[in-house]
Structures are given as structure tokens and as C-alpha cells.
Amino acid sequence: MKAETIAIHHGYSPEPTTKAVAVPIYQTTSYAFDNTQHGADLFNLATPGNIYSRIMNPTNTVLEERLALLEGGIAALALASGMAAITYSIQTIAQAGDNIIATKTLYRGTYNLFAHTFPSQGIEVRFIDPDEPEQIRDLVDENTKLVYAESIGNPAINVLDIPAYAKIAHEYGIPLFIDNTVASPILAKPIELGADIVIESLTKYIGGHGNSIGGAIIDSGKFDWKANSKRFQKLNEPDPSYHNIIYTEHFEEAAYIGRARVVPLHNTGASLSPFNTFLILQGLETLPLRMDRHSENALKVAQFLENHEKVEWVNYPGLSSSKYKSLIDRDFQGKASGLLSFGIKGGAEAGAKFIDALNSFTRLVNIGDAKSLACHPATTTHRQLNDEELKAAGVSKELIRLSVGIEHIDDLIEDLTQALEKA
Ligand SMILES: Cc1ncc(COP(=O)(O)O)c(C=O)c1O
Numbered sequence: 001m002k003a004e005t006i007a008i009h010h011g012y013s014p015e016p017t018t019k020a021v022a023v024p025i026y027q028t029t030s031y032a033f034d035n036t037q038h039g040a041d042l043f044n045l046a047t048p049g050n051i052y053s054r055i056m057n058p059t060n061t062v063l064e065e066r067l068a069l070l071e072g073g074i075a076a077l078a079l080a081s082g083m084a085a086i087t088y089s090i091q092t093i094a095q096a097g098d099n100i101i102a103t104k105t106l107y108r109g110t111y112n113l114f115a116h117t118f119p120s121q122g123i124e125v126r127f128i129d130p131d132e133p134e135q136i137r138d139l140v141d142e143n144t145k146l147v148y149a150e151s152i153g154n155p156a157i158n159v160l161d162i163p164a165y166a167k168i169a170h171e172y173g174i175p176l177f178i179d180n181t182v183a184s185p186i187l188a189k190p191i192e193l194g195a196d197i198v199i200e201s202l203t204k205y206i207g208g209h210g211n212s213i214g215g216a217i218i219d220s221g222k223f224d225w226k227a228n229s230k231r232f233q234k235l236n237e238p239d240p241s242y243h244n245i246i247y248t249e250h251f252e253e254a255a256y257i258g259r260a261r262v263v264p265l266h267n268t269g270a271s272l273s274p275f276n277t278f279l280i281l282q283g284l285e286t287l288p289l290r291m292d293r294h295s296e297n298a299l300k301v302a303q304f305l306e307n308h309e310k311v312e313w314v315n316y317p318g319l320s321s322s323k324y325k326s327l328i329d330r331d332f333q334g335k336a337s338g339l340l341s342f343g344i345k346g347g348a349e350a351g352a353k354f355i356d357a358l359n360s361f362t363r364l365v366n367i368g369d370a371k372s373l374a375c376h377p378a379t380t381t382h383r384q385l386n387d388e389e390l391k392a393a394g395v396s397k398e399l400i401r402l403s404v405g406i407e408h409i410d411d412l413i414e415d416l417t418q419a420l421e422k423a
Pocket residue numbers: 081082083084107109110150153154179181182200201202203204213214215366367
């Protein structure tokens with residue numbers, strides 16, 4: 001099946017008891033065991049089935065199967081937020097004393113997790129320039145567990161050369177983790193491009209309507225965790241946290257996602273509510289249509305801004321003037337999603353006036369909604385950063401970020417025109 005069909009049908013057909021056509025919300029904490037043996041078999045992972053909704057739920061299973069197939073992976077794990085997905089993706093294989101390599105232009109929440117929380121828990125994060133994958137070679141050592149990057153960065157809106165990253169990471173026997181939130185599996189399939197693990201914030205384009213927070217990890221099933229059993233000892237040695245199971249033996253190619261579910265999720269509990277899953281599934285059904293419109297509208301907005309006298313610069317990887325355009329054409333089907341940033345003449349003051357004058361664009365800090373959104377990172381998401389940190393994060397004071405929605409383009413351009421006049 002193609003993505004448009006998978007997004008609507010995969011993982012569910014009217015269930016036999018009620019024939020419900022929409023995926024039911026299984027609003028239950030627990031699942032009955034047929035007898036004690038059945039319960040024991042479920043806990044031993046000797047038979048498949050549901051135990052407790054902290055670690056699995058049939059509504060979530062539909063979403064997981066749909067996302068896994070859309071991304072070209074073998075299995076997925078749905079979680080309470082994108083941040084939970086990022087945290088668990090790392091904790092599944094890394095512990096105190098280990099390090100990871102990550103690009104420095106990450107989503108602010110991820111950067112905070114990597115620059116502050118993980119180091120305070122003993123996991124060191126070594127940052128590199130996203131345009132310089134060769135820097136991996138200078139930083140990798142025997143305790144490096146993975147390389148982490150965003151396919152399209154938020155808010156820097158840089159585009160990653162995923163095959164180049166995958167090639168270098170794999171030379172050292174290290175998996176590549178890609179946050180594919182801004183591109184979504186409709187524009188790019190990081191696994192086909194060489195990534196091993198994909199992370200999605202479902203809060204953004206996949207849910208698409210600004211109503212539910214969610215996240216997911218998708219396992220390609222392709223990485224050979226056994227090849228270096230010392231580096232990936234968490235997957236290759238008996239785990240006292242879960243019945244001394246050896247994941248590479250029990251789950252074989254699904255070792256990684258198996259451990260993500262039965263250790264980080266099981267033990268720390270950031271589970272996705274099936275009610276949120278239901279809403280995210282509604283959004284997912286129209287994701288392919290929306291990604292086309294987001295990309296089309298954003299390109300038109302970027303071209304409009306590029307030709308406007310009050311605009312200093314525009315950063316949109318779909319523009320022919322962007323240094324990332326060739327990557328967008330090669331790996332993202334020529335579509336660059338809905339995020340763009342620009343610098344307004346007159347700096348932070350003009351930026352604030354512009355934002356305040358907008359009518360069709362909502363002022364908030366989110367991306368990927370059907371509605372158009374505007375934000376001034378220097379006074380909101382990035383306000384704690386000093387000048388140097390702002391520069392490193394690719395955020396200047398005059399930068400305005402737009403998440404272009406799927407409204408009619410004429411209305412958006414009209415709104416931008418009057419707001420630029422007022423600024
Ligand atoms: C690229 C990216 N990854 C991850 C996240 C975190 O997702 P969530 O807000 O669902 O925790 C965000 C949030 O903005 C994001 O933009």
C-alpha cells in the first residue's frame with residue numbers, strides 16, 4: 001500500500017464483535033487473563049497479548065503499526081509526548097558513563113535534555129555542526145552509543161544529509177537516530193535513507209490539529225546490535241530489570257523497540273492515553289494531503305517574503321536560493337514542509353510589531369497545526385539564551401518563525417502584507 005492508504009487503513013479492520021468502523025478507544029487500564037498460566041505466559045513474553053495499559057493498549061497498537069509501516073520500520077512504540085519518545089530512545093541503550101553525538105541545532109526541548117538533563121544523569125552529549133557530519137569522527141569513542149539529528153531542524157530549518165550521516169555512523173558500528181517530526185514520513189523516510197531509529201513528535205504534523213500531545217519511536221529492525229555486544233550490552237546481556245531477558249535473543253531484530261517498551265516505558269510510565277491516540281489517528285488519516293498543502297503554502301509565503309522590501313532574509317529550504325534545496329529535491333520529494341523563518345528589517349522591535357498585527361496567524365509556540373502559527377523565538381522559546389547561545393542555536397533576534405498552515409494562500413498573504421506594513 002502507498003502512504004495515503006496506509007494512513008487510513010493499516011492495522012485495523014472492523015473488529016468482529018461490534019463491527020465498529022472507526023478505531024475504538026480502548027479506555028481500559030487492564031486486560032483479563034484466561035487463567036493463571038495465561039497471565040504467567042504474558043508476563044514471560046511467551047505469548048503475545050495485553051497486560052496493562054501503561055505498556056500496551058489496542059488503540060495505541062493500531063497507531064504503532066500504522067507509523068511503523070509509514071516509516072518503513074518493523075515496529076513502533078507510542079508515547080505520551082515527543083520528548084518522552086526522545087528520552088526513551090536514548091535510555092533504551094545508553095546509561096551513565098556513555099556518550100552520544102548530536103547536532104547542536106536541535107529543537108530547544110531536546111537541546112535542554114541533551115545539554116542539561118542527560119549530563120546530570122551521567123550521559124554525556126557531544127555536539128556537532130549539522131552541516132559537518134565528518135565531525136562525528138573526532139568525537140566518537142568506545143562509549144558512544146548513537147548519533148542523533150533532526151531531518152529538518154526546528155527552529156534552524158536546516159536540512160540533514162541523512163545518507164552522509166548514516167554512512168559515517170555505520171563505519172563506527174553506531175546507529176543513527178533521526179527526529180523526523182518536521183518532515184513527517186510523507187516527505188522523508190529516514191530509514192530508507194540509512195537511519196536506524198526514527199523519532200516523531202505526534203503533536204505536530206501527524207496529529208495535525210493542535211489538540212493532543214504524543215510521540216513515537218520507530219525501529220527499522222536493520223541495525224545489528226549483536227555485532228558489538230560490548231557497546232550494546234543492554235540489548236545483549238541478561239536484563240535484571242525484566243526477567244533477565246536477553247533482548248537480541250528474545251526479540252531478535254526487534255530487540256531495541258522491545259527493550260524500549262519493557263524498560264523505559266514500563267519503569268517510568270510516559271504512556272500515551274488511548275483518547276489522545278484516537279485524535280492522533282484522525283489526524284494521521286489526512287497527513288499526506290496536509291503535507292502537500294503545508295509545503296505548497298509555505299513555498300508561496302517564502303517567495304512572497306523573499307521579494308518584500310521589509311524583509312531582510314528568508315530561510316526556507318524549498319526556495320531555490322536555499323543551500324538545502326538540492327537535499328530537499330534529492331531526499332524530500334522536492335517538498336520542504338511548512339516551517340520557515342525570516343528576518344524583518346528593524347530587528348526585534350519590528351518583529352514584535354509584526355507578530356502583534358497578525359490576524360490569520362495565531363501567536364503561539366507550536367508547529368505543524370492545520371492553522372498558521374507565528375512565533376518570535378528570542379522572546380519566547382529561546383528567551384533564556386544569551387547572544388552566543390542564540391547564535392549557536394541558529395536563532396537571531398530578528399528571527400520570526402512561521403508554521404504555515406493549510407488555509408487559502410490568498411488569505412495568508414493578505415495577512416502578512418498588512419502586518420508587514422504595520423511593522
Ligand atoms: C522537532 C521536534 N522534536 C520534538 C519535539 C517535542 O515534541 P512534544 O512537544 O510532543 O514533546 C518538538 C516540539 O516542538 C519538535 O519541534
